[in-house]
Amino acid sequence: MSASPLSPEYIKIRHAHRQFITPEGGIINALDDISLSIAQSEFITLLGPSGCGKTTLLKIVAGFEELDSGDILLDGQSIIQQPAHKRPVNTVFQSYALFPHMTVGDNVGYGLDIAKVNKIERNQRVAEALNMVGLSGIEQRLPSQLSGGQQQRVALARAIINRPKLLLLDEPLSALDKNLRLQMQLELKNLQSELGICFIFVTHDQEEALTMSDRIVVLNGGKIEQVGSPDEIYHTPKTEFVAKFIGESNILSGIVINKSETEIEVDCNGLTLHSFDTKPELGEEVKLLLRPEHLSLTPNDHEGARAQLTMKLNQTVFIGTDYQLHGELQNGQSFSALTRKTNTPLVNGSELTLYYQVNALHTIPSKKKSTKGHI
Structure with missing residues (x-):
């Protein structure tokens, strides 16, 4: 039975643990017994300093890294045995990872081409995705002919065109200038509301997390320090680390x-x-x-x-x-x-x-x- 949009357990991470061995022979606990439940239509942000485990957790949900122990359930089904390309999950990377030799339309429609969607439906869905991110009519341009903000929107359109159940975003705004980053924060939040799917967003930027999130997960040293709304995280931090990390x-x-x-x-x-x-x-x-x-x-x-x-x-x-x-x-x-x-x-x-x-x-x-x- 599928979880409702308001169910806090649409995505359930259970006791996730991941270790890495350093070149010196030491061990780093990138994830140390992480458990977290996320609702279906929630915008949740993984926030913390470099090395806290946020990107490792995102990669494990995406299927790019494996757990040493633990489980991840999506809509009640474990996905840890599924390869990345078979998970109903898409990822937007910091680098955008657009194909430079392909037009915008071909970049956005690449996943549909792989799935052998017929040309009429493919073109219609490409147009719809570009319209959703405010880029209608630029299908024939190359990535080199776009601004950084436009490239970011193309990456978003490519990620949502396959209608994923979950969208992962790995610091996608960090390469943008301040004004464009602020604009894109609001646009991302509006897009998430329009799509009605879960966004898991990774950032080390406190202001970004406070602006966009329904809930924030503050990570430190592979552990969760606190989970709460932006208001809770800012005004009633539960640990000294959270109090120091969020705001002045x-x-x-x-x-x-x-x-x-x-x-x-x-x-x-x-x-x-x-x-x-x-x-x-x-x-x-x-x-x-x-x-x-x-x-x-x-x-x-x-x-x-x-x-x-x-x-x-x-x-x-x-x-x-x-x-x-x-x-x-x-x-x-x-x-x-x-x-x-x-x-x-x-x-x-x-x-x-x-x-x-x-x-x-x-x-x-x-x-x-x-x-x-x-x-």
């Missing part, structure tokens, strides 16, 4: 010294901060995340701002509408804030009072108790 962050270490039903106080080496996150226990060591954009120079900039701290200003960077402020707190820790143009003098060496909403301070539990006394 201020992370402080502290001990919960006071706790009520609605609030905790955390001692960060002599600096006391307040949070509404009451999950940590009294005496627990925690990491605190405070995004630079959640800080302001006046208490009324954010509704409900009621906590403050002092930063010695070391550097100011103007980035158009905003100022990046870099300095250090009274406990000596480096700290950053992002604020709009202000009448407050920004003089290096001066002390600035920064305000933040208590509910903007997110805690990352370390699951350890402090040996120090607490109030």
